Amino acid sequence: MAHPPPLLDAEQAAFISSGLSISAAACQPGALPNLARATGCRVSTDRCTVTLLLSRPASAALLQDVADNGRIAVVFSEPDSHRTLQLKGTDAREVGLEPGDPARAQHHVDRFVARLEPLGYPVDVLRTLLACAPEDLAALAFTPSRGSFQTPGPEAGTPLRSAS
Known part of the structure; x- marks a missing residue:
C-alpha cells in the first residue's frame, strides 16, 4: 500500500526536532482535554511519522486518551520568535523506545533550556518542569494528517500542504 506524501517538508521536520516547546493535547470522552509537555521528538526518515517523547507519570491521562481514541494535537513553538x-493525527499510539531516545530527550531539554535562559527563565524551574528519568520515558507515534502554521501574523492558521 502506497503512503501519501508526508505533510512535513525537510525544513519543518528539522524545526520540530530543534529543542522547542512541545505541548501535546488529547481528549477523553465528553471532550475533556488533557495536556502534556513532551521532552523531545523524533521524525521518521520518510517524515511520515512523528514520535513524541513524554514522561509517563506526567502524561498518564494523555496516554490513556490516546489509547482510547488515537487522536492527538501537538504544538511545536520556538519561544524566542513564537x-x-x-500537527494533528488520528492514529496516535504508544510505541517502544528506540535505543537513543533517553539521550534524545536529554538533548532536547538541554536545547530548550538554552533557548529560554537568555529570556530570563530560571534554569532549575525549566529542568524540573521537563524532568524525566529514563525508565519513565514513553514514546507516542502518530502520522500527521493535518497541520497548520500558528505563528502570529498573516499566515496564522494557514494549513500545511503535503511535502513533495
Missing part, C-alpha cells in the same frame, strides 16, 4: 507549527 514561530509555531501545529
Whole structure:
C-alpha cells in the first residue's frame, strides 16, 4: 500500500526536532482535554511519522486518551520568535523506545533550556518542569494528517500542504 506524501517538508521536520516547546493535547470522552509537555521528538526518515517523547507519570491521562481514541494535537513553538507549527493525527499510539531516545530527550531539554535562559527563565524551574528519568520515558507515534502554521501574523492558521 502506497503512503501519501508526508505533510512535513525537510525544513519543518528539522524545526520540530530543534529543542522547542512541545505541548501535546488529547481528549477523553465528553471532550475533556488533557495536556502534556513532551521532552523531545523524533521524525521518521520518510517524515511520515512523528514520535513524541513524554514522561509517563506526567502524561498518564494523555496516554490513556490516546489509547482510547488515537487522536492527538501537538504544538511545536520556538519561544524566542513564537514561530509555531501545529500537527494533528488520528492514529496516535504508544510505541517502544528506540535505543537513543533517553539521550534524545536529554538533548532536547538541554536545547530548550538554552533557548529560554537568555529570556530570563530560571534554569532549575525549566529542568524540573521537563524532568524525566529514563525508565519513565514513553514514546507516542502518530502520522500527521493535518497541520497548520500558528505563528502570529498573516499566515496564522494557514494549513500545511503535503511535502513533495
